[in-house]
Amino acid sequence: MKKVAVLGAGVMGAQIAAHLVNVKVPVILFDLPAKEGPKSGIAERAIANLKKLKPSPIGVAEDADLIQAANYEEHLKLLKQCDLVIEAIAERMDWKLDLYTKIAPFVAKHALVASNTSGLSITKLSEALPEAIQPRFCGIHFFNPPRYMPLVELIATPTTEPQVLDQLEAFVTSGLGKGVVRAKDTPNFIANRIGIAGMLSTMKEVENFGLTYDVVDDLTGKKLGRASSGTFRTADVVGLDTMAHVIKTLQDNLSLETDPFYGSFGTPPVLAKLIELGRLGQKTKAGFFKKVGRDILQFELDSEDYVPAGGKADEVYARMLKKPVAERLRLLRNAEGAPGQFLWAILRNSFHYAALHLATIAESARDVDQAMRWGFGMKQGPFELWQEAGWLEVAQMIQEDIDAGKALCKAPLPKWVFEGPVAEAGGVHTAQGSWSPALQKFVARRVLPVYERQLFPEKLLGEDNLPDWKTAGTTVFESKALRTWTLDGEILIASIKNKMHAISPEVMEGLMEAVDTAESDFQGMVIWSGDAPFSVGADLEATMPAFVVGGADAIDSIESELQNLMLRIRYAQVPVVAAIHGMALGGGCELAVYSARRVAHMESYIGLVEVGVGLVPGAGGLTYIARRAAENMASSTGKDVLPFLTEGFTAAAMAKVGTSAIESRKLGYLLDSDLIVPHKDEVLFTAINEARSMAAGGWRPPLQRPFPVAGRSGLATIKAQLVNMRDGGFISAYDFKIAAMIAEVVCGGEVDAGSLVNEEYLLKLERKVFCHLIGQPKTHERILGMLNTGKPVRN
Template identity: 90%
Template sequence: MSRFNVKKVAVLGAGVMGAQIAAHLVNVKVPVILFDLPAKEGSKSGIAERAIANLKKLKPSPIGVAEDADLIQAANYEEHLKLLKGCDLVIEAIAERMDWKLDLYTKVAPFIAKHALVASNTSGLSITKLSEALPDAIKPRFCGIHFFNPPRYMPLVELINTPTTRPEVLDQLEAFVTSGLGKGVVRAHDTPNFIANRIGIAGMLSTMKQAENFGLTFDVVDDLTGKKLGRASSGTFRTADVVGLDTMAHVIKTLQDNLSPETDPFYGNFGTPAVLQKLLDLGHLGQKAKKGFYQKVGREVLQFELDSEDYVPGGQKADEVYGRMLKKPAAERLPLLRNAEGAPGQFLWAILRDSFHYAAIHLETIAESARDVDQAMRWGFGMKQGPFELWQEAGWLQVATMIQEDIDAGKALSTAPLPRWVFEGPVAQAGGVHTAQGSWSPAQKKFVARRVLPVYERQIFPEKLLGEDSLPDWKTAGTTIAETKALRTWTLDGQVLIASIKNKMHAISPEVMEGLVEAVETAESDFEAMVIWSGDAPFSVGADLEATMPAFVIGGADAIESIEAELQNMMLRIRYAQVPVVAAIHGMALGGGCELAVYSARRVAHMESYIGLVEVGVGLIPGAGGLTYVARRAAENMAQSTSKDVLPFLTEGFTSAAMAKVGTSAIESRKLGYLLDSDLIVPHKDEVLFTAINEARSMAAGGWRAPLKRLFPVAGRSGMATIKAQLVNMRDGGFISAYDFKIASMIAEIVCGGDVDAGSLVTEEYLLALERKAFCHLIGQPKTHERILGMLNTGKPVRN
């Protein structure tokens, strides 16, 4: 099979989804053309141009850095159809109207390249019916591709074939979507709303119906169906507002129009809920209309009341007893909920029972195996576990019996019995649908293994489901070289040493420091390179404050200075290691985690990495070399220019540290200087380790040598005075507090090199000493203690 090389993509339709799909393509450096209808006034491509401009205003941002939106080429169907000939992939993303889509296909078909793949981004229309408007030459290259909104952040993409789609087309597209776009791919059958929306919308309708049955308000339901239940924190009704109530209504209508009591025994529950219909009639479409199930007025969040058709105070939470129930092991949790006396407990059992029931009834028709259902619900609806995973964890036959008893008693939403495979045969014997051999396929009557494609060789430790015990676990995989409670060093190939922090949130404790130094020594003596990778996100949230504070209480500033000196020495040891050290970043790299990354020889970062020096938030300054790095990089950047003034090159780094600014993507982190042009950004989180290991090997094979220690110029007292003058204005203008001013002034002093002449040459050790002094001073201040305790207790910064 020849390689599918995507050099350029065309997106047809500049609506919400089309524009954001185009934005994500730019995020991964794929050239893209965004088409729409010709505008009636002004530029013919005005509709697409306005959509591109609007991308810069959206929150959360669909694009890594706002200015990259300008890299999207605007086009219209009247003037630019010939541009399609240069595209390798054409994604249609216009409104969910079958007639509009078919008309557009007729218009664009003559201009599509002979090799190009064509895909429709539809949330539920029949892909087979859509293909009928295409010429026979294009049909084998056509399929469905369903991105979830917002495309940058939602992991799920469903691929749907037609009877005429060539198998290799889906393989090629799956490889591109997985590795190129960083998504989790599920292949769905061509049934209404495919997998995630079919199961998810049925679940939301069940939740709304059961909430009404048990008399629960929206806020209580969202409290119960959010993180407490292992689902997205927004819960049910808030999620509907974010998605858009008109969008939800459209997906419901797809079910109503394309299913029947004969094809879906739950069909009677697909009516649009009265409260949803009323909100639609009023034009309250959710977040985009600033009114939906909820309305925010100032800081207060109100909820809609159907009887009065008005908004009333909200914010109520369920009794804590149900939160405690939800923390129990699954085998205890579900019977407790089923037998609960209160309405919230019975409600929770009812919606879980309904989800299990619906998924089991429809598994055979909508998906190849149970794996696709559970992955789709994880990636598309933010669930910690899919319905089959939770069912299996709680005890397969025990839960199946409880469900069937409710069906027989008329308590379920449908009288359809559970399929026979639930109680008999391999699933019952295995105790669930996920096993080491694969996941259950009712159609094939066997456990089906994961697809074997070259792209998945890049995922050394793929995200696995409960019961997939044959997949490797990074915590025990490979050969262990050394292991403590805080750190494991191990190898997969005998060439690259991997260091994995085991502490909570991968915080850097004294034990981690000691272990990393030993790891460098081991790598230098026995390996070609070293990778710092800790499996699950985050990369590291920085120094272990809980471990540090007792040392301060016992030993005062001297004890802290000793710890800081060890931390700084560890950073220098990593920077000047005689083997390349690669930081493999997934999730947050904050404070000391950021410093650990920037002192590594190279960084490989997942696109959705959040990197920054955030110590100001706890009343401190970066003390492990972060400010020394800022000063050194400014000098290095100046050396590559014709300027002799280091101050302009220092401004971005100083501002980021003083304001605790975090890059909200790896792309923005590169702009802030925490990632360099030589660093790699990887779209898929599960490919970070593979890429880091290969990068480390390549660096070693290329004769990599550690940098030589050298002096570098600083901005001196004149630069410090310039920065402080700006800080005075911010303080006096009320933009920062007096304590913020004090901390920022200390940061300015360090990055400028203290009381020296502009252009003075200094060493890293000199600036590190300034860092230590300032850090130790601040950790003894009461206002810093308030900030540290506030962060430990609430997770939020205190501004005092």
Template identity: 90%
Template sequence: MSRFQVKKVAVLGAGVMGAQIAAHLVNVKVPVVLFDLPAKEGPKNGIVTKAVEGLKKLKPSPLGVADDAALIQQANYEEHMHLLKECDLVIEAIAERMDWKLDLYTKIAPHVAKHAILASNTSGLSITKLSEVLPESIKPRFCGIHFFNPPRYMTLVELINTPTTQPEVLDQLEAFVTSGLGKGVVRAHDTPNFVANRVGIAGMLSTMKEVENFGLTYDVVDDLTGKKLGRASSGTFRTADVVGLDTMAHVIKTLQDNLSLETDPFYESFGTPAVLKKLLELGNLGQKTKAGFFKKVGRDVMRFELESEEYVPAGQKADEVYARMLKKPAAERLRLLRNAEGAPGQFLWAILRNSFHYAAVHLGTIADNARDVDQAMRWGFGMKQGPFELWQEAGWLEVAKMIQEDIDAGKALCKAPLPEWVFKGPVADAGGVHTAQGSWSASQNKFVPRRQLPVYERQIFPEALLGETSLPDWRIAGTTIAESKALRTWTLDGQVLIASIKNKMHAISPEVMEGLAEAVELAEREYDGMVIWSGDAPFSVGADLEATMPAFAVGGPDAVESIEQELQNLMLRIRYAQVPVVAAIHGMALGGGCELAVYSAKRVAHMESYIGLVEVGVGLVPGAGGLTYIARRAAENMAASTSKDILPFLTEGFTAAAMAKVGTSALESRKLGYLLDSDVIVPHKDELLFVAINEAKSMAASGWRAPHKRLFPVAGRSGLATIKAQLVNMRDGGFISAYDFKIGAMIAEVVCGGDVDAGSMVSEEYLLTLERKAFCHLIAQPKTHERILGMLSTGKPVRN
């Protein structure tokens, strides 16, 4: 089979989804042309232009860098149909109207390239019915592709075939969506709302129904059904507000219109809830209209009350006893909830029971196997575990008996019994649907393994579900060379050494520092390169403050200076190692984590990497080489230009450190200077280690050598005076506090090289000394202690 290359994509429809799909394509460097109807007035591309401009204002941003909106090519159906022939993939993403979609297909069909894949982004319309209007030559290349909103951040993409879709087309598209777009693919059957929305919306409807049964308020329900339950922090009703109540109503209507009591025994619970009807009547559609189940009035959050049709103060939480129940092991947790005397506990058991019941009854018709259901709920609805995973963890047969007892007692949503495979046969014998052999397929009546596509060879450690014991666990995989409580040093191939931090949030403690230094020495002796990769996000949140403060309490600033000097020496050891050290970054690389990354020979970063020097938030300055890096990079950038003034090259780095600015994507982190143009940005998090190892091997094979130690120029006292003048204006204008001014001035002093002439040549060691002294001075200050204690206790910066 020839390789399917996506050189250009057309997105049809510049609405919310279409525009954001186009934005994500730009994020991953795929050229894209965005189509919509010609505007009735003004420039013909007016509708698309408005949508593209709107992308820059959305929060969270669909673009890695807002300026990249300009890379979206704009088009309309009247003038630019010929552009479709240049596209290898055409994604239709217009409104959820079958008649509109069919009409559009008729118009575009003559212009679609002979090799191109045509896919409909729909949340639930029949893909087979959509295909019927297409010419026979296009039908084999047509399928459904369902992105979840917002497309940049949501992992899930569902692919749906028709009876005429060629299997290799889905394989090709799955490879592109996985590796090219960084998504997790689930193949869904062509049933109403596919997999995630079918199970997820049924779950939301079930939740709303049980809310009425148990008389709970929306804020209490969100408190119970958010992180405490292992689900998205927005809970149930805030999630509905974010999605849009009109969108939710549309998905519900799809279920109502395409199912019946004969095809779905839960059909009677699909009625539109009274509260949702009322909110739709009022035009309160959620976040997009700034009012839904909740709305903000000033700083206060209000919740809607159906009885009065008014908003009342929100903020109620469930009794702490239920939070404690939810922390118990799965089997004990479900028993406690089922037997709870209070309404919140009974409510939680009811919604979990309903989700197990629904998923089991419909597994055979909506999905190929249980793995697809659980992955869909993880990736599409932000669940820590899918319904089958939790059920299996809690004890398959015991939970099954509890569910069936409730069904028999009339407590469930419908009388449909659990399928026979739940109680008898391979699933019952294995204790669940996920096994080393694969996951249970109710339609095939057997366990089926994961799809074996070449793209998945890039995922050395794919995200595993509970029970998938045949998948490797990175914590114990490969050959362990050395291991402590804080760090594991290991290898997969004997060529590249991997260092994995084990501390909470991968914080850098003295033990981590010692282990990394030993790993570099070992890599130089016996390996071609070294990768710093710690599996799960974050890469590292920086120095372990909880380990540093006791040292300060016992030994004062001298003890801290010793630790800081060791950390600085580690950074230089990594920078000047005789083998390439590659930092594989996923999630947050903050403070010392950022410094660890920038002192590596190369960085391989997942698209959703958030990198920055944030020490100001705890009343400190970067002390492990971050400011020295900013000064050196400014000198290097000046040397690559025709300018002789270093200050313009220093300003952005200084500002980022002084304001604790964090890149909101790997792309923005590159603009801030924490990633270089030569660094690699990887769309899929599970491909990060594969790419990093190969980068290290490639660098070694090409004869990589550590850089020479060089002196470089600094801005000196004149640059320092300029920056301080700006800080004075910010302080006097009330934009920063007096303590912020103090810290900012100390940062400026380090990056400018202190009291020296402009252009003076300095070494890294000289700046590191200034950096260390500033750090140790600040750690002795009471206001810094306030900021550190505030961060450790609340996780939020204190501004004093």
């Protein structure tokens, strides 16, 4: 897919275009010709608006300008350049059909055409296209926001050629970094069909049990293994008008005969009232919830006004939800309080609904569970949760409630739930595959070349045939903190096992040993720890006892060992590649920048954040900033280091974290030679190949050489700016102290501008400043605050 056209510059179209730019795909964004001003003004304004959105749909704001604006009146001939055309206009069948008639003569003979619709019939849409295009047409349903939501549903029509879906699945998976589910052409496909029915069920049960929105969100968020926004906050984020449209699709295209839950598909009165009042959620800054100053308010239907929110359910229900799943469901079902009964009811309804419709909406149960994980942020899909709790026992509980009239519909569970292969296997997911009621067998995962890049794909409960990175390959050495292993005998993999992959003394020792082993027995080494994050840095809980017992000398010793590790990695005789997914913070960032190469997932968040705990980067982060400034100056015509130092200093002093791998490259934590990978499950594959390629290319470590620093004049300039910030109230006095110490290190201390220093000199300055700060009471306050709350204390 060398070039893509997106038709429609609305919310979804513009953000799909933005994500295409994120992954370096040239894109043309079309919309109607503007009635006034430039003909492509509508698309141009949508592109400009991308820079203002939060969370940002684009890696760095200025990349929005790489999207080419176009209009249907002047530029349809540009479609001939495109390999893929994605239609993403408003959910109006008549408008879409009219547009297809206009574009058909201009679509390239080889190009694929896809409609980003959340529920309209793909087959009906295809009928408006010429017969020559119909085999290359399908549905492609991105979830909002497209950059962050992993799910993309692909929907074939009866005339779609199978290789078209295979080609598109490969591009969407590897090129865009998404999880692909193939859905049948039924109303709202899979995720929205299950998810919106679940939200309607939840709203129905809220009325039945008389709970408030804040309590419901508290119960149906992370505590339940779902998105932290819960139910009503999620509706606000999605947009209440969007939700109402998806509900109407169910209402218009289903009936009691085709969906036994149809009686629950009425638009909830509170939703209708909010839409009537123009309170559409986050986009209008008021929906089920509204923020006034620092206060969160919730809508009250009776008064049609907002009242204080912030309520939480009794802690007893949180304790229930932490129990093993089988015990959890029994406790909720037998609970005396309304919150417990409510939770059982919505879980029972989700199991019931998914079972009734599996045969008609999806090929197998895998598609349903993956769709709910990727599209609705669930830790487990409904079938996984049901299976883990005990398939037949839970099925019996559901059926008893149906028979007793407690369920939302009277339709019994399908026979396959109680009889045959599923009952015998104890669930729908097995090593052989996932259950397909339509095919009456367990269906294995699709085998496409693109999935060979996913060495350890995200697996579902019961898929015991898929490899587990924690035990895969050949173990070379393993401790409680670190495992070194190999898949091919050529590249050594080092995986940190600590919580959040924190760098403890045991990890340092293990990584030192890993480099020795890689140099003697392997061609290269990859640091990859499986699940995100890459590493949140030094293990503070392990470090503080050392300070209490041994004081600053003990910390100096630990920091010295950590710095030696970074230098050992940088100057290793084999290439060391950091494979980054998720956060690489503090020492994790330093581990990455001292590696020979970095392979980072697009959604990687990299930065030196030690200021947040009252410290400075102490494992070589500041030395790296100073060295990179000198290297950048050397490749330019400039002779003053300071201009090249400013951005790195600011990032460290403000604990700035790249909000994408693209921004991390701009901050200097990733280099132009580093690779950014769209799909998280392809990072290890790419990193191993990169290490192998570097070794095959005769890679050698850099030579140690001195480099110039900004010296006392640069230090004085930075301090003057810091004084203005402190006196203006932008930073605290302690922030000023820490930032001044950072400046002292990156400028090389009290030396002349341009003086040549080596890494060991700057590392010694780092340790001195770090050890001073760790003894300060205000630093202790910041460390304890972070350990207790996970949030920085600005004292």
